[in-house]
Amino acid sequence: MTSVLFTNVRIIDGTGTAPYAGEALVQGNRIARVARGTRSLPTTGVTVIDGAGATLMPGMVEAHTHFSWNDAAGLSDLQRLPLEEHVLWSANVAKRYLEAGWTSCVGAACAKPRLDVVTRNAINQGLIPGPRYLAGSQEITVAGGLGDETLPHLPFPELSFGVLVSGAEEMRKAVRMFLKYGVDHVKLNLSGDNFTPTSPAGTTWMSDEEVAIAVREAHMRGKRVAAHARSCESVKQCVRHGIEIIYHASFTDEEALDMLEANRDRHFVAPGIGILIAMLDHAAPWGITRQKAVEMGYEVELAAAVESLKKMHKRGIRVLPGGDYGFAFTPHGENARDLEYFVKYVGMTPMEALLSATRHGGEIMMKGGELGQLKDGYLADLILVDGDPLANLGILRDPSRLLAVMKDGVFYKEPEIRSAQSRWGRSVA
C-alpha cells in the first residue's frame, strides 16, 4: 500500500474545529499525520495529491441504511425481487453508497434473512466494493405490525420483509437465528408507521417480554439492538431495555426525553427525517400527493419529529443522519439530504450536521476512537470535496463535486487530473 499526501487542502477534521488549510499524510490504512499550512510534511516516496484548495473531510457515516430496499414506491415491491437478484441489487447499492462518499453504513434491516450479512462479508473479503458495514437482521415484528406483509389467503413468510414472532420464545428463536447468521445487531419493530395505515406511527406493538428477550439474547453475544420506534412508548421501551440504536423517535414526551438524556452516552437516534419530508413533498409522482400524505399522518408526524429532535439536540442526545433511503422518493445515494434537513428543520449548524455524519458516525460504528475524524492515527476514510460543505451542504449530494473517496487508505474514487501531479514538478503536457 502506497502512502498518499493530500496537500493544499482545506481540512474539516470532524472535531468541531473551524476548517484550516493544511496537509494530511496517509500511510497504509491510517492517517499518519495531519498538519496545518503547506510544505510541512515530507513528500519523499509518497503520492502527492494537490487538492487545489478542495475540502478534505472524514468519509460520511450513514446511520440507518437499507441496501436491500429497491428504490420502489412501496413495501410489497421489496419481496417481489427473487433472492438472487436481491443479492446483486444489494451489492450494487453498496457500491453506490461508497461512490456517494458514505464510507461507513449501519445496516438498519434487510429484506431477506441474510442479505446484509452476505453483503458485509463480501465487502470485507474484497469481493465487491462497498462501505464499512454493520449488518442488520430482518425487521422482527408481530402480526399486523410494520413488516408483516402477509395476506389472509397468502400467509407465506417470504411475502414479508419482516420476520413475524408471537411471544418471547418465538422471539428468542428468531434472534438466535440472525445471530447465528452473523448479524452485528438485531432490529425490532416496536412501533407502527404511517406508511401502513393499519399500524400507524403513534402505536406500539411489541410486548416488553418480547423486547426483553431479544435484547438479552443479543447482548449475551456482545451484539447490539436497533429499533423502529416512532411512538413515544416505543422510545421509552428502547431506553428501558437498553436498545442502543433508536430509529425515528418522532413522538416523545418529557419523560422520554429525560430518559434519553440520562442515558445519552448509550443511545444513538437516527430519525430518518428524509422519508417524512419526502412523503409530504416528493412522493406525488408515485401517487402519494401532499393531501394524501397529510391524511396518512405525515404532517403531524413531521411537526412532532421536528420538535422532538430540536429538544434532543439541545439536550446533547446524539442525532445522526440517514434513514430509509431506498424508496422511489428517497433514492439511494441522496442520503446527504439529511444534513440539509438537520440544519433547516432541527436547528443544527452546518458544522453540527457534518459532525453528526462523521464524529458521531465513528461512534455508532463502534470505532469512536479511530473513525470519523481526521486525526493522527485514525482510519483513512476520507473524501475530497470541491467546495465548502459548510457554506453549501448540498454539494455533498453532487457526485461531480466529490473529487475523491478513500476507504481504509485505498482510493475508491481517485482524484482525476490531480493524481498524476506532484508538487514540485508537473508533467510536460
Place this chain on the structure above:
Amino acid sequence: MANVLFTNVRILDATGAAPYPGEVLVQGNRISRVARGARALPTGGVTTVDGGGATLMPGLVEAHTHFSWNDQPGLSEIQRMPTEEHILWCAHIAKRYLDMGWTSCMGAATAKPRLDVVIRNAIESGQIPGPRYLAASQEITVPGGLGDETLPHLPYPEFSFGAIVNGPEEMRKTVRMFLKYGVDTVKLNLSGEYIAGIPAEFTPMTDEEIAVAVKEAHVRGKRVSAHARSAESVKQCVRHGIEIIYHASFADEEALDMLEARKDHHFVAPGIAWLINTSFHAAEWGITPDAAKAMGYHRELEVACETLKKMHRRGIRILPGGDYGFAWIKHGTNAKDLEYFVSYLGFTPMEALRSATFLGGQIMLRGSELGQVKEGYLADLLLVDGDPLANLAVLQDPKRILGIMKDGVFHKDPQGRAARGRWSLPAA
C-alpha cells in the same frame, strides 16, 4: 460509443487466413472496416490504438462453462455454498472470464436453479461485467446419476447440484420450470462420471425421458445439451437431436458415423482438461495419479484422445472449454484447452484457435456475426502481445492480453497504447 481504430496490428481473423498486418475500425458495437497494411483507414474522429505489432484476434468462446462451480476439490462443496454467496461468486467468476479474454461463454449447467439466468440478465443489463452468456439449467439427472448428491438420510433436493427426475412427466415439469426461468439451454446428464462413483460408460436416462425434454425445449426454440461420456449416450444425443454434446469420450464407430452424418447440427465440447488434470495434477487434493487411474480416468483420457482425433478428421466440430471451476482446473485457466487440443488431439495451432473463435461464434448461435474479424461482425476483440500461433500459452497470461473489447466497449483498455495517436507520441 467512441469509434476505435486498431492500427499497426497483426490480424488473426479466424477465417483460416494467415495473419497479416493491418488495421481494424470499430464503430459502435461492430467491426466496420478491416484493411491490410498501414494508413489505410481514416483516423479522423476516432480513438486510435497503435498495437505496436500486437495480434488482434476475435474474443475467445468457452463452450462448456460452469460459473457456479466454485474452484473446490469436490462436487459436494458446490452445494455447501448458500444461494446469496453463490450468486456473488458467479458474478465474480463472470468477470474473471472476461478478464481472461473469454468474451462469450456457453453455460453448461448451474448448481442452483436460477444462478445462470440471473447472471446472464445482470450482464445484459450492465449491472455486472461479464462475457456474452447463454444460460443453462441445472443438470437434470435421475436417482443415482451424476448430479444426485442426496444421501439416504438426507433426501433433500437442495443437496444436489442436479435436478432429479423420474419418468417423462417429471422431466416435462422440470424442463418447463427451467424454460420459465428463462434458460437458453436445458442440460441433461445422460452418462456417468467416475469421480462421482458412477462409471462414465453407464447410461442411466431413458429415451422416453430424453424425448420429452428435447421436445419441450425445441417447442420453445431452445437447445439441449448433454453430459454424454458413454457411446450409447452420444448416440442418444444424435437420435434426439441434442445440439451440444459434452465429453463424448467413448463414442464408437457407429456413434461417429451418426455424428458425422449430422455434423452441422452438433457441437462437441469434450472438456479434455478435466480428464488430463484429474488424471495427473490433482494429487494435492488427494487424487493421486494412481487413484485417478483406479477410478478410470487414465483409460478414459486415452480413449477420448483417440475418439476426438477421429472426430476431428471427420470434420465434426470440437470446441474448447469444459469443467473449469475445480481446485485443479480453476476458472480463468481455460485457454489451456487450446494447448491440449494441439498436444493431445493433433490440432494445428490455427485449428485450435479457430475452434475457440470461428466455431465459438456458431455455438453462440451467431455464426455470421461473431467469432471472426470481419466487416460487420460484432466487435469482440483481443489485442495479444505476441503470436498465439507460435505460442498458444500467451493466451493464458493476463499480462499478454493487452486489450479486451466486448461489443465495441473496452473491458480492458490496452495499457500504454490507448492514448497514443499515430502521428504524435507524448514527450515522455
